[in-house]
Amino acid sequence: xxxxxxxxxxxxxxxxxxxxxxxxxxxxxxxxxxxxxxxxxxxxxxxxxxxxxxxxxxxxxxxxxxxxxxxxxxxxxxxxxxxxxxxxxxxxxxxxxxxxxxxxxxxxxxxxxxxxxxxxxxxxxxxxxxxxxxxxxxxxxxxxxxxxxxxxxxxxxxxxxxxxxxxxxxxxxxxxxxxxxxxxxxxxxxxxxxxxxxxxxxxxxxxxxxxxxxxxxxxxxxxxxxxxxxxxxxxxxxxxxxxxxxxxxxxxxxxxxxxxxxxxxxxxxxxxxxxxxxxxxxxxxxxxxxxxxxxxxxxxxxxxxxxxxxxxxxxxxxxxxxxxxxxxxxxxxxxxxxxxxxxxxxxxxxxxxxxxxxxxxxxxxxxxxxxxxxxxxxxxxxxxxxxxxxxxxxxxxxxxxxxxxxxxxxxxxxxxxxxxxxxxxxxxxxxxxxxxxxxxxxxxxxxxxxxxxxxxxxxxxxxxxxxxxxxxxxxxxxxxxxxxxxxxxxxxxxxxxxxxxxxxxxxxxxxxxxxxx
Numbered sequence: 001x002x003x004x005x006x007x008x009x010x011x012x013x014x015x016x017x018x019x020x021x022x023x024x025x026x027x028x029x030x031x032x033x034x035x036x037x038x039x040x041x042x043x044x045x046x047x048x049x050x051x052x053x054x055x056x057x058x059x060x061x062x063x064x065x066x067x068x069x070x071x072x073x074x075x076x077x078x079x080x081x082x083x084x085x086x087x088x089x090x091x092x093x094x095x096x097x098x099x100x101x102x103x104x105x106x107x108x109x110x111x112x113x114x115x116x117x118x119x120x121x122x123x124x125x126x127x128x129x130x131x132x133x134x135x136x137x138x139x140x141x142x143x144x145x146x147x148x149x150x151x152x153x154x155x156x157x158x159x160x161x162x163x164x165x166x167x168x169x170x171x172x173x174x175x176x177x178x179x180x181x182x183x184x185x186x187x188x189x190x191x192x193x194x195x196x197x198x199x200x201x202x203x204x205x206x207x208x209x210x211x212x213x214x215x216x217x218x219x220x221x222x223x224x225x226x227x228x229x230x231x232x233x234x235x236x237x238x239x240x241x242x243x244x245x246x247x248x249x250x251x252x253x254x255x256x257x258x259x260x261x262x263x264x265x266x267x268x269x270x271x272x273x274x275x276x277x278x279x280x281x282x283x284x285x286x287x288x289x290x291x292x293x294x295x296x297x298x299x300x301x302x303x304x305x306x307x308x309x310x311x312x313x314x315x316x317x318x319x320x321x322x323x324x325x326x327x328x329x330x331x332x333x334x335x336x337x338x339x340x341x342x343x344x345x346x347x348x349x350x351x352x353x354x355x356x357x358x359x360x361x362x363x364x365x366x367x368x369x370x371x372x373x374x375x376x377x378x379x380x381x382x383x384x385x386x387x388x389x390x391x392x393x394x395x396x397x398x399x400x401x402x403x404x405x406x407x408x409x410x411x412x413x414x415x416x417x418x419x420x421x422x423x424x425x426x427x428x429x430x431x432x433x434x435x436x437x438x439x440x441x442x443x444x445x446x447x448x449x450x451x452x453x454x455x456x457x458x459x460x461x462x463x464x465x466x467x468x469x470x471x472x473x474x475x476x477x478x479x480x481x482x483x484x485x486x487x488x489x490x491x492x493x494x495x496x497x498x499x500x501x502x503x504x505x506x507x508x509x510x511x512x513x514x515x516x517x
Contacts, residue, residue, distance in 0.1 A: 048106025160347025
């Protein structure tokens with residue numbers, strides 16, 4: 001472990017399986033925070049706008065006073081109470097017979113005509129709209145894109161979206177499937193779906209709708225699946241139903257104050273207008289007519305180019321100077337000292353920085369330069385403090401394999417810093433399969449007057465084909481967010497790097513009152 005900064009006490013299994021869904025008490029509303037995300041809210045909007053333009057080139061959008069007035073009126077009521085960033089939500093009805101809906105980052109929502117026709121009431125349509133808006137508010141689309149991008153481009157992106165030509169959401173999304181109907185924006189996990197149900201129910205109650213209408217619509221969809229599976233096939237392929245969905249929403253309803261208000265009076269008119277139109281084609285028929293052969297999503301992340309090229313990068317890292325300079329983050333969130341011959345890589349937006357000596361970044365022929373030696377410091381907005389353990393053994397969770405819970409999946413430690421650290425580490429391990437937790441490397445200490453944790457990851461670098469080591473430090477902030485520092489070095493240089501890394505982390509000063517997300 002690096003130097004004397006970290007005390008010898010081991011946090012045995014201190015890190016809990018990552019889950020974003022939390023419950024404060026039996027009667028309190030569930031609090032849900034957005035997950036890991038490399039993109040800014042402004043980049044969400046940029047990505048959404050470009051994706052929406054692609055979608056509307058491929059699919060016919062219905063325009064009529066009745067239908068536009070209906071979805072706009074419902075959408076505005078829900079948008080007024082939506083959590084998170086204030087997006088300019090936009091609502092469109094696609095002239096397609098399938099019962100489906102999807103949301104793009106930045107607030108672009110689409111509802112197939114078949115879905116509107118299937119809904120029996122304004123409340124049921126509002127339930128679907130609230131569910132889709134919750135995906136946007138929780139930033140599920142770019143959360144998934146972030147995981148895919150981290151997996152392809154390596155740890156260097158965790159200091160900000162770094163590329164050979166600077167920060168670019170367009171290049172980043174292009175690398176994981178492109179704009180338009182990107183599979184990352186359209187298909188979520190069951191955990192994401194449950195989160196959208198819960199937040200959607202909360203939004204409905206605040207907007208004056210009964211969340212029971214959301215339950216009713218999903219029950220209609222379940223019945224449709226058995227009677228006419230073709231009409232609802234796309235809905236269930238992109239909206240995997242959480243276990244006990246109806247029961248979970250009803251449980252949340254017990255904590256909600258529901259003050260029903262009068263309907264907008266436009267739903268019946270909208271349905272009547274739709275019935276006068278010629279029958280709609282299915283999504284697949286529309287795609288075939290457009291010559292896309294039924295494909296409705298861009299290339300999956302596994303088909304996109306990866307960071308590392310075909311050649312093996314050579315290590316030629318310049319020795320670190322013994323004279324240090326000081327770097328201060330632009331918002332005053334943290335300050336740190338670094339060797340004067342190191343270079344600073346600070347993205348145009350966000351809170352992170354990457355510090356590396358000449359030769360610390362290498363070009364292996366991929367989309368990004370690869371960081372093989374250096375330090376990343378950034379802010380992280382993790383899971384909430386009190387985390388339910390019921391997601392500990394979900395298939396999409398790497399915590400058990402990494403040894404963060406015991407053999408029975410039970411939680412061993414529940415400190416907010418441990419939970420946040422586990423959330424961060426699970427993203428790194430899930431996206432960097434070559435890295436593994438070094439046994440018994442967890443340590444506790446303080447950084448800049450607050451509690452801190454550290455651990456070591458090790459694995460064969462896909463860039464250099466040699467062992468690399470990553471020491472992860474997390475330091476808590478007053479609002480349960482964290483500052484993290486990643487110290488990355490080839491295994492052969494790890495011992496020699498300790499003195500430099502120790503000096504850097506010992507100099508880190510954090511301003512808890514500074515603005516951060």
